[in-house]
Structures are given as C-alpha cells and as structure tokens.
Amino acid sequence: MNTKEKVLEVSGLKKSFGEVEAVKGISFHLNKGEMFGLVGPDGAGKTTTIKMLTGLLAPDEGTIISGGLDIKTDRKKVQSQIGYLSQKFSLYTDLSVEENITFFAEINGVMNFTERMEMLLEFTRLSKFRGRVADKLSGGMKQKLALCCALIHGPSILYLDEPTVGVDPVSRRDFWKILSDLLKTGITILLTTPYLDEAERCSRVALLHKGEIMVIDEPEEIKSSTGKKILEIFPDQPRSAFKLLQEHSFNCQLFGDRIDILTPDPVKELDLVSNLISIAGIRLVTHRVTDPNLENVFIDLVASNYN
Ligand SMILES: Nc1ncnc2c1ncn2[C@@H]1O[C@H](COP(=O)(O)OP(=O)(O)OP(=O)(O)O)[C@@H](O)[C@H]1O
Numbered sequence: 001m002n003t004k005e006k007v008l009e010v011s012g013l014k015k016s017f018g019e020v021e022a023v024k025g026i027s028f029h030l031n032k033g034e035m036f037g038l039v040g041p042d043g044a045g046k047t048t049t050i051k052m053l054t055g056l057l058a059p060d061e062g063t064i065i066s067g068g069l070d071i072k073t074d075r076k077k078v079q080s081q082i083g084y085l086s087q088k089f090s091l092y093t094d095l096s097v098e099e100n101i102t103f104f105a106e107i108n109g110v111m112n113f114t115e116r117m118e119m120l121l122e123f124t125r126l127s128k129f130r131g132r133v134a135d136k137l138s139g140g141m142k143q144k145l146a147l148c149c150a151l152i153h154g155p156s157i158l159y160l161d162e163p164t165v166g167v168d169p170v171s172r173r174d175f176w177k178i179l180s181d182l183l184k185t186g187i188t189i190l191l192t193t194p195y196l197d198e199a200e201r202c203s204r205v206a207l208l209h210k211g212e213i214m215v216i217d218e219p220e221e222i223k224s225s226t227g228k229k230i231l232e233i234f235p236d237q238p239r240s241a242f243k244l245l246q247e248h249s250f251n252c253q254l255f256g257d258r259i260d261i262l263t264p265d266p267v268k269e270l271d272l273v274s275n276l277i278s279i280a281g282i283r284l285v286t287h288r289v290t291d292p293n294l295e296n297v298f299i300d301l302v303a304s305n306y307n
C-alpha cells in the first residue's frame with residue numbers, strides 16, 4: 001500500500017470574531033492530488049477556514065503546515081505555492097480576459113507566463129474570448145477567468161470558496177469538468193460547497209457545522225457508517241402525513257410529495273408509519289427503500305448532536 005503524501009496539515013485551528021466562535025478547533029489534512037470538500041451551511045465557518053489556510057487571516061490558535069512550511073513563519077512562501085478563488089472574487093471589469101491574467105501574473109511576480117496562459121485559456125475554453133472585456137463575459141466565463149488568474153503562478157494547492165454558487169447548471173457542469181482535468185495534472189484541490197451532491201464527487205469530505213467538523217471521510221464511508229436506510233414513502237396527503245410523523249418524532253424530511261425517513265430498520269418503520277397514517281385517514285400510495293445520501297446523513301448528524 002502506498003502511503004499518501006500530505007500537502008497540508010491543520011491542527012487545532014480556532015478563530016473568533018468577538019463573541020462569535022467561527023472556527024472551533026478543527027484538524028484535518030489534505031493528501032496530494034485529492035479533491036477535498038469542505039461542506040457546510042451558511043455561516044458554518046468555511047470562508048474563515050479558507051482565509052486562514054491561505055494566510056489572509058491569522059488563526060487565534062492552531063497550526064497550519066502547507067507544503068512542509070509553517071504558514072506562521074513562511075506565509076509569503078506558502079502563498080506562492082497556493083491558488084485561491086475567493087467567494088466574492090474580483091476581476092478588473094474594464095480589462096480583457098488576457099489583460100486580467102497578465103495583471104495577476106505580474107502582481108504575483110510570475111515571469112514567462114505566456115505559455116502557461118495559453119494552456120489555461122485552452123483548458124478553460126476561453127481562448128476565443130481572450131480579447132473580450134471581463135464585464136462582457138457570462139457568469140460562468142467570469143468564473144473560469146478567475147480560475148485562470150488563480151492558477152497562473154502554477155500553485156500546487158488550489159482553494160476554491162463556493163465556486164459554483166450562483167452559476168447556471170450548464171456552466172457548473174463545465175466547471176466540474178475543468179476541475180477533474182486539473183486534478184489529472186497533480187494539483188490538490190480544496191473546495192467549499194453548500195451542495196451535498198457536489199460533495200459526493202470529492203475524494204474526501206469534511207462536514208462543517210457551527211465551526212466544528214462533524215465527520216470527515218470518503219463520501220461512501222460517511223454514508224455507510226450510519227448503518228441506516230432511507231424509507232421513502234409517497235402518501236396521498238404528504239403535508240398532513242409529514243406533520244403527523246413529526247409530531248410522533250420520526251426522523252423525517254419532506255421532499256415534494258415524498259417523505260424520507262432515516263431508519264436502521266425500514267421494515268419495522270414501514271409498519272409503524274402505515275399504521276399511524278392510516279388511522280389519520282391518509283393512504284400510502286407507494287414506498288421504497290434506498291441508501292441515504294450525504295444530505296440525509298448530514299441532517300441526521302446535526303440533529304443527533306443538537307437534540
Ligand atoms: N469579519 C467578521 N467579523 C465578524 N464575524 C464574522 C466575520 N467573518 C465571519 N464572521 C462570522 O463567522 C461565522 C462563520 O462565517 P464564514 O463566513 O466563515 O461562514 P461560511 O461557512 O463561509 O458561510 P457562507 O456559506 O455564508 O459563505 C459566521 O457567524 C459569520 O457571521
């Protein structure tokens with residue numbers, strides 16, 4: 001078995017803003033060449049974490065070793081080895097695609113970047129638009145341009161903060177294709193996302209909630225470790241059925257005309273549910289049993305930690 005090279009090691013990272021404990025002592029690492037997902041809802045502490053990892057925000061406590069260097073003592077060196085696409089990235093709207101990349105290259109002191117710029121423009125399918133001012137690009141194209149800027153100095157770790165939020169579905173798919181091509185070049189990627197379906201595509205995922213990592217593992221491991229199944233039921237009165245199940249403390253979620261119930265024993269659960277709703281005059285149209293997805297597991301973890 002080959003031991004994986006760690007390109008980042010984070011230990012006991014903490015950051016507060018006044019009374020708000022944004023990050024509460026998290027520890028994790030990145031393996032070389034992986035796509036790591038930091039997943040969590042609004043305010044979970046994703047951006048605060050990324051800002052500490054990129055040396056833009058000093059932690060209150062904890063250590064960050066990036067590429068073998070301590071960010072506290074070698075911040076500039078670390079920053080020259082990483083790329084960062086911020087949540088609210090900024091481009092120079094009056095500069096063209098090519099000029100934006102050139103500007104980023106120059107402020108980062110990158111020499112002889114023409115060949116790399118061509119490669120990145122090709123890679124992100126922006127070559128045809130090289131002369132267009134950033135202001136006149138679509139949202140998805142701006143995203144790709146910002147990615148080119150973040151990559152022009154040839155970083156070995158790339159940090160992406162919610163790169164696909166507010167991007168249309170087609171551009172989102174396109175962006176993921178670019179990321180998977182990028183991974184083939186050996187780069188390591190950490191991205192944050194509120195979307196659990198995107199997290200499923202990562203090699204490993206950390207679920208961040210209120211500044212704490214609740215679980216960290218491969219998506220498949222996270223899902224199977226619960227030992228639970230999803231019982232999906234389709235009642236003829238979904239909202240009334242959902243209300244009733246909630247009142248009886250079932251671990252359930254409503255999705256349109258479907259109710260998902262997370263349970264270790266779907267057969268027994270179906271029995272209980274059928275009885276309960278039939279007494280209330282609700283008919284069970286159909287049901288099926290599936291494996292939980294990451295979203296189900298995340299909601300369950302949060303609920304069991306805070307109940
Ligand atoms: N500069 C700041 N001053 C005060 N509070 C802050 C600051 N930055 C972040 N916070 C608070 O810290 C917590 C974590 O914020 P953070 O931006 O890291 O979350 P996030 O997971 O990136 O959320 P989002 O999905 O909305 O981007 C929130 O409660 C936020 O209000």
Ligand SMILES: [Mg+2]
Nearest residue numbers: 046047048087
């Ligand atoms: Mg954020």
